[in-house]
Amino acid sequence: MMTDPLELPSGGRRPRLFFDLEETGFNEVPKRFRRFYRRWRGAGDKLGPNEALCPVCKVVIRSTKELRAGDRVYCMPCMSRLELVEEEGMLIAKVIY
Amino acid sequence: MADFLSNYSIQKWLESCPQGYLEDTVYGHGVDEREPEDLLQNEAYREQQIRTTVQLIAGERCALAASSGLVNAAPDQASKTFLATQTLDEGRHVEIFTQRLYDLGVKPIDLESTIKAYVNPHLGKFAEVLLEKIDKKDFVAGVVGQNIVLEGMAFSVFEMLHAGAETSNPKFARTLSGTIADERRHVGFGENRIGELIRRYPEKKPEVQRMQRDMTKHMLATFHEAFARNGGPTEARASAPQKGKPGPTYQGLNLAEASNEDMEEALSATVLKEFKTRLGRIGLDYQSPV
Numbered sequence: 001m002m003t004d005p006l007e008l009p010s011g012g013r014r015p016r017l018f019f020d021l022e023e024t025g026f027n028e029v030p031k032r033f034r035r036f037y038r039r040w041r042g043a044g045d046k047l048g049p050n051e052a053l054c055p056v057c058k059v060v061i062r063s064t065k066e067l068r069a070g071d072r073v074y075c076m077p078c079m080s081r082l083e084l085v086e087e088e089g090m091l092i093a094k095v096i097y
Numbered sequence: 098m099a100d101f102l103s104n105y106s107i108q109k110w111l112e113s114c115p116q117g118y119l120e121d122t123v124y125g126h127g128v129d130e131r132e133p134e135d136l137l138q139n140e141a142y143r144e145q146q147i148r149t150t151v152q153l154i155a156g157e158r159c160a161l162a163a164s165s166g167l168v169n170a171a172p173d174q175a176s177k178t179f180l181a182t183q184t185l186d187e188g189r190h191v192e193i194f195t196q197r198l199y200d201l202g203v204k205p206i207d208l209e210s211t212i213k214a215y216v217n218p219h220l221g222k223f224a225e226v227l228l229e230k231i232d233k234k235d236f237v238a239g240v241v242g243q244n245i246v247l248e249g250m251a252f253s254v255f256e257m258l259h260a261g262a263e264t265s266n267p268k269f270a271r272t273l274s275g276t277i278a279d280e281r282r283h284v285g286f287g288e289n290r291i292g293e294l295i296r297r298y299p300e301k302k303p304e305v306q307r308m309q310r311d312m313t314k315h316m317l318a319t320f321h322e323a324f325a326r327n328g329g330p331t332e333a334r335a336s337a338p339q340k341g342k343p344g345p346t347y348q349g350l351n352l353a354e355a356s357n358e359d360m361e362e363a364l365s366a367t368v369l370k371e372f373k374t375r376l377g378r379i380g381l382d383y384q385s386p387v
Contacts, residue, residue, distance in 0.1 A: 081101060
């Protein structure tokens with residue numbers, strides 16, 4: 001059973017977009033979870049609407065659903081639990097301790 | 098308690114690490130990968146690489162001593178289990194970088210004398226500050242020193258070295274990418290575990306911040322001496338394989354062309370910015386050594 005790193009779907013509004021996740025070559029977690037992560041490619045890289053950057057280890061977390069403020073995601077490579085917040089029109093991931 | 102570790106297990110470590118990014122590797126690199134011939138034939142460049150690798154071994158020996166010491170200082174079983182896997186990661190790092198010295202032509206019988214000849218004395222002082230906390234079984238200070246300060250520094254140093262080696266030395270780049278993957282877990286443990294503990298024991302803050310200030314002072318001195326004395330890298334790079342090519346970049350710097358001062362500044366600024374951000378997130382104030 002594969003578990004999407006998106007933990008809490010937020011309710012209401014426009015239905016969320018859905019995404020098919022393909023393998024990205026990320027191999028730092030057990031096989032069944034690998035498609036939910038990819039490497040950050042640096043300053044020129046851009047996050048998709050279903051992606052969040054882990055501030056702790058700089059890995060991109062990917063969900064099958066569009067991400068929104070209030071969602072919680074899990075970064076398996078560094079074990080951080082993150083909550084998405086909106087700051088200046090951008091989605092930022094904050095660590096929950 | 099360490100809730101973020103509730104899904105962590107040695108089984109998961111096995112599937113991620115030996116059965117993941119380390120699968121089919123030998124001493125952290127591909128079976129057929131070798132040090133480039135032009136590096137081995139260029140005495141100044143080879144010596145610079147030996148000097149750099151010695152610093153990695155010294156840093157990893159410190160990390161091995163610290164993480165193994167922290168196993169017995171950890172207050173809960175989940176942290177002990179994590180630190181047991183980190184201890185093996187650090188032991189592996191010592192081994193793969195030692196093997197690199199042999200690949201660069203150092204004879205096993207000359208290992209300790211080579212380390213003694215090239216090790217940066219400031220790195221020793223950096224390690225002493227950390228290991229003093231470990232000896233006292235001070236878990237909070239030990240984890241901040243090991244998994245935030247030391248690992249945070251290693252994360253940036255490995256990324257810089259990886260950027261420099263990616264095209265000129267795929268063997269070393271592959272070795273480094275495996276250690277970078279390990280560091281992700283280590284810094285993740287540090288931030289998450291201390292983020293939780295520092296809220297519970299706020300009285301620990303001043304002492305931990307003092308340790309961070311002392312470690313930062315020795316780290317900056319290490320960088321300064323490394324870039325000033327490293328052969329120096331400018332001369333070594335003059336005949337290094339990447340010279341004259343578009344070149345690897347790190348923080349916008351062309352590593353093949355940058356001066357030693359530029360490289361020191363880029364690395365120090367990156368590490369300090371990361372420290373400030375990371376410490377701020379867990380509720381600690383970065384203390385400047387100046």
